[in-house]
Amino acid sequence: MNFLEQAELDQAFMGEALRQALRAYEQGEVPVGAVVVREGRIIARAFNQVELLKDATAHAEMLALTMAESAVGDWRLTDCTLYVTKEPCPMCAGALVHCRLSRVVFGASDSKGGAAGGAMNVLQFPTLNHRCEITAGVRREECAGMLKTFFAERRSGEAPPKPGRRPEFPDEDDPLSGEGAGRLS
Numbered sequence: 084m085n086f087l088e089q090a091e092l093d094q095a096f097m098g099e100a101l102r103q104a105l106r107a108y109e110q111g112e113v114p115v116g117a118v119v120v121r122e123g124r125i126i127a128r129a130f131n132q133v134e135l136l137k138d139a140t141a142h143a144e145m146l147a148l149t150m151a152e153s154a155v156g157d158w159r160l161t162d163c164t165l166y167v168t169k170e171p172c173p174m175c176a177g178a179l180v181h182c183r184l185s186r187v188v189f190g191a192s193d194s195k196g197g198a199a200g201g202a203m204n205v206l207q208f209p210t211l212n213h214r215c216e217i218t219a220g221v222r223r224e225e226c227a228g229m230l231k232t233f234f235a236e237r238r239s240g241e242a243p244p245k246p247g248r249r250p251e252f253p254d255e256d257d258p259l260s261g262e263g264a265g266r267l268s
């Protein structure tokens with residue numbers, strides 16, 4: 084597979100992660116979605132469910148990893164790639180290393196809490212027994228835009244989004260003017 088074909092596949096699989104993130108958004112959860120791909124096929128898809136499950140560990144990546152382990156019938160996900168809309172946190176990055184994912188692809192970076200090179204790099208920590216290849220910034224504007232819209236709404240005191248409402252995927256440079264969160268209600 085050449086580089087261009089891989090880039091196109093990355094865009095497509097991130098599209099499914101974005102659809103998962105939208106489901107989280109529609110349920111008032113921080114909009115993060117993830118899918119696990121093996122041999123060109125999606126074997127797990129999940130979105131953040133921290134509020135629904137009242138479980139701080141119910142990040143999209145953790146749920147997707149558990150599903151993928153079931154699908155494969157093994158905790159080793161050595162031949163799998165995880166796509167996630169936001170850079171994994173330290174907990175999820177730790178889980179990704181434990182499951183030995185070969186590759187992690189993410190959209191929006193997180194300079195404060197990201198553990199794939201944003202704030203720290205757990206995925207490629209030299210003394211751990213496994214390192215994941217990292218591809219950053221796939222469909223970054225869409226991934227970051229959904230998060231920005233969600234947090235802008237939360238700050239402005241709007242009620243949690245109701246099912247069926249859709250974020251505007253605002254332009255990254257100017258996310259909240261005109262086309263921003265204010266128009267969603």
Ligand SMILES: [Zn+2]
Pocket residue numbers: 142144171172173174175176
């Ligand atoms: Zn996480």
